[in-house]
Amino acid sequence: CREINRLRQERRAYIFAVDQPTGLDGDSGEADRDCVIADFTVTIAATKRGLIADNATNFVGRLEVVPLSDLPLETADETVTCTASLHGLLPHRPFDAHKNQFGRVGIVAGSRGFAGAATMCTWGALRGGAGLVEVFVPENIYEIVAAAAPFESMVKPVKSYRDLVEEKIDVWGIGPGLGKDNATEIIELIQRTENPMVVDADALNIISANVSILKNCRGPRLLTPHPGEMKRLAGAQRISRAELARKFTSEFPVTLLLKGSRTVVAEGGKRISYNTTGNPGMATGGMGDVLTGVCAALLAQNLSPFDAARVGAWACGRAAELALFNNSESEQSLLPRNVLTNLGRAFREL
Structure with missing residues (x-):
């Protein structure tokens, strides 16, 4: 040895x-x-x-x-995500498919100094298969994001996040680079929106001031915290990641994707699921923004929050692996854009 x-x-x-x-x-x-x-x-x-x-x-x-x-x-309390367990969750699209069948995703992200987070999240939603992607950003960064965002997306300035409740959006992705200046409006949006929502980054930090709001949301919520954000949501606890995820989802009616080297996905009444893909090169800013977009796109394609989390984590991790072994990237040089480039190869393995 x-x-x-x-x-x-x-x-x-x-x-x-x-x-x-x-x-x-x-x-x-x-x-x-x-x-x-x-x-x-x-x-x-x-x-x-x-x-x-x-x-x-x-x-x-x-x-x-x-x-x-x-x-x-024997059936266990925990399962491990692999290609066999995900098979069939992304079926072949019918030949006469059109964009409205794959959902309209709304991305609520970005603030001054963090315009890139909105762009990466948007790319994630597009590469994840959403039919249409709209990006809602503050007016003071609208021109920056509009110039940098993918041509395939629609960028719209926002005066008040409260107004977004009336938007015709199938699935929301909220939080990357958002900042906390409009916390009250963000909380209202998270609570009042009836359609599924992926909640990440600053949206999680806003919720952490009053986690009980998660008990009163009108629609399904998929939370995607990294360990620091999870600590703010649940406090410091000397228990395993799986136990923490199980405890949190028994208290709150949400799906939880707890990011890490072995990402944990949990939901009340379901077995804990461990992701297996990925590498240390993913420990860099922007990877979570991409994941938020991908998960939102999968929700828009009618996957359940639990399955969207499992497939999203697996696909992003697998894309990172392919970038290292097929595209000559290293753990040091790997970037979120490399994950985006290889998502297609990862999805084909499913």
Whole structure:
């Protein structure tokens, strides 16, 4: 084990583990002092609980499950997202399809100094398959965003976020780069809108001042916090990420996508789902903005919030992998635009 780890460190060798890394407890995720540090772990049929433990992540690396369809397995409280589990959620489009069948997405994002967040979120919605994408931004950055946004989107200036309730939008994505200057209006929009909404970034920070508003929203809400935003929403708790997600979704009627190296998706009454794709290169600004747009687009294509979160996290992570191994990017050079470029390849694998 020490020799394998030395080769990984000194020769930059990629280490593959079959079943589980040597030295890792498959039940608890506890690691021996000289446990093999794997870059990829391939497990057969089902995932041992220890492989998805929070403290095992750096020893397991990228996790892949090889399904055995003929092997009967007991139903567990947790599941791992892989291509087999997502198969069929994005069916072939009918040949006579038209844009209105794939939803009108409204992006509420951006503020002075954060116009790029609105643009990246918009790209995510377009690349995620939305039929139409409208971008609502403050008047003071309208010209900047209108010049930088994709030609395929429609950019509209906003005087008051309260007015957006009347817009004919099928699914909303709200929060990236939004700022907190109009918190009261944003809270009203989140509560009053009847259609599904992906809530991210500053919209989450606004909610954290009064999380109880999530109990009174008129439509489905998919929350996509990173660990810092989750801490503001739920407070500091010494429990696992899965336990935290389960506890939060039992208290609030929302779907939760808790971002991280092993993204967790939770919803009341459903099994906790762990994402398996992605790499450390995704730890850079803008990745979450892209994910918000992609999830909104998937909701607009009639996926449930739970499935939209699972597919969105998997596809963005897989696109990041393809950028590294097919496009010669590195963990240091990877950018959100590289994820956008490779989303098509990722979706084709489903």
